[in-house]
Amino acid sequence: MNEAVHPAPASLSQAEAFARIRLLRSPHIGPVSYAMLLARFGTAVDALDALPEMGGKSGRQYRAAPVEKIEREVDGVRKAGAKYLFHDQPDYPDLLAQIDSAPPILTCRGNLSLAAKPCVAMVGARNASAAAVKLARDFAAGLAEAGFTVVSGLARGIDGAAHEGAMPATIGVIASGIDIAYPPQHSDLQKRIAQEGLLIAEQPPGTEPRGSHFPSRNRIIAGLAGGTLVVEAAIKSGSLITARLAGEAGREVMAIPGSPLEARSHGCNHLIREGAVLVQSPDDVLELLSSFDGAPRSSFREQAVQFDFExxxxxxxxxxxxxxxxxxxxxxxxxxxxxxxxxxxxxxxxxxxxxxxxxxxxxxxxxxxxx
Structure with missing residues (x-):
């Protein structure tokens, strides 16, 4: 077994850490099923032993992820200068841990303490207007100066401007493996975030971004932050997905209004009409999030009543x-x-x-x- 599975909680053995990675990479296992398997069997080692019988109920033989594949992954994380972060480690971000589909295992490069500070997510259009890009950069700089960490997704346009304005108080969440730069033109920015800020990936190293990875990335962006600010976005955009996910998690949803004549403002105006809080300055965001007590003023999405169990x-x-x-x-x-x-x-x-x-x-x- 590769000894690069590091770091792990003091109570987590290397064998259990390796088993957790293997469990999460096995067929049909996602964050929800992973958490339930650990709750039912206590350890990933025991859960892996039980998988063939549970998966075999469909009449097909079930095979967990090959050990050799996980050994290559662990080696890839080490070579990338990254480390694993498990859901029950002390450094795992508290707000992210509260969402239903919190990623059980992340790979990280950089300063993990940034995730422990108050965080605000900033998202918006990739083809953003010049005015919106400047606005995003200025908002991010003001929020960082006030002690907030700015979280975004390293996309072109608003995301990149938010990272640049907040540097080094910024977290980049990517849809690829920790060793893959995307988009390519943000390669230098991604490297700088990994060195000065914090870079986070859910996908294994070597994974190229696919369409299905971006909504998953968006839930991490929303989950890390007490609130999500949409700077400029069209009606059909990933930014609105992030805003919806923030609302479902019980976080603040904020938007900067724009002209009804500009299609790239229609998404923000729609959010405000649906219950997002209208903001016009960094001070508006600071006022909302500095007093955030878990009961958002925004009513963009009500949380559903759930049947819980121990x-x-x-x-x-x-x-x-x-x-x-x-x-x-x-x-x-x-x-x-x-x-x-x-x-x-x-x-x-x-x-x-x-x-x-x-x-x-x-x-x-x-x-x-x-x-």
Whole structure:
């Protein structure tokens, strides 16, 4: 086993750290199923032992990620000058840990203490106007000077301006592996963030960014911050996805208004109409987030009531019979609990078995469907 799995909590052995990486990289395992497997079996080592039986319920043989593949990944993290950050390490960001789909394992380069400071996410159009780029840079500089860390996604336009304005008090969250620069024209900026700020990736090293990676990256951006500010964005843009995710996480959603004649302002104006807080200066953002107590003024998205359960319940539960309630149309887990009359832990265990067998797909806002 490669000894580069480092650092890990004092109570986490090298074998368990390696098993956690292997568990998360195994077929049909995502953040939600990973967390449930650890809750049910206690360790990743034991969860890996149980996977063949759980995955075999579909009638197909289940194989976890090959050991050799994980050894190559760990070596790639070491060669990139990065380190693993596990969900239960002291340095794991508190706000990020609170979202439902918090990434169980991240790879990082740079100053992790930046994530422990108050954070604000800044996002916006890639093809941003010159005025919006300057505005983003000025806002970021003002927020950084006031003691905030500015989080963004290293995209062209607003993201890049936000990173540059806040440097070195900035976190870049990328949709690729920690060793892949994207977009290529931000290679120098990404390197500088890794050296002076903090660079975070969820994907394994060597992973080129794909379309499906960007919404996943956006949830990390929103999850790290007490609030998300959209500077300039069209109606259909990834920035609005980030804003929605921030709202679902119970964080502030803010937007800078723009002219109704400018298509790149329509997204911000739409957010404000839907309940985002209108801001016009860094002081407006500071006022909102400095007094943030977990109850956002923005009403962009209400949080759904959820049926919670304790981890020990999952360890003792039997899977509920919910197959007849599921179709290819997404439905909330809460609705499945209501209609089945079964306990939340039993329903979640049944969903977990379906997911590992490759029959379940998880959607935003806690919804699930059959594949």
């Amino acid at each position: 981890p020990e319940e999952l360890a003792e539960a039997d899977p509920a019979d919910i197959a007849s309630l599921l179709t290819t149309a997404p439905v909330s887990v809460d609705e499945l609990v209501r209609q089945s009359g079964q306990g939340a832990a039993s329903v979640q265990l049944a969903l977990l078995e379906l997911e590992i067998a490759g029959r379940l797909e998880r959607h935003a806002a806690g919804k699930v469907s059959l594949k």
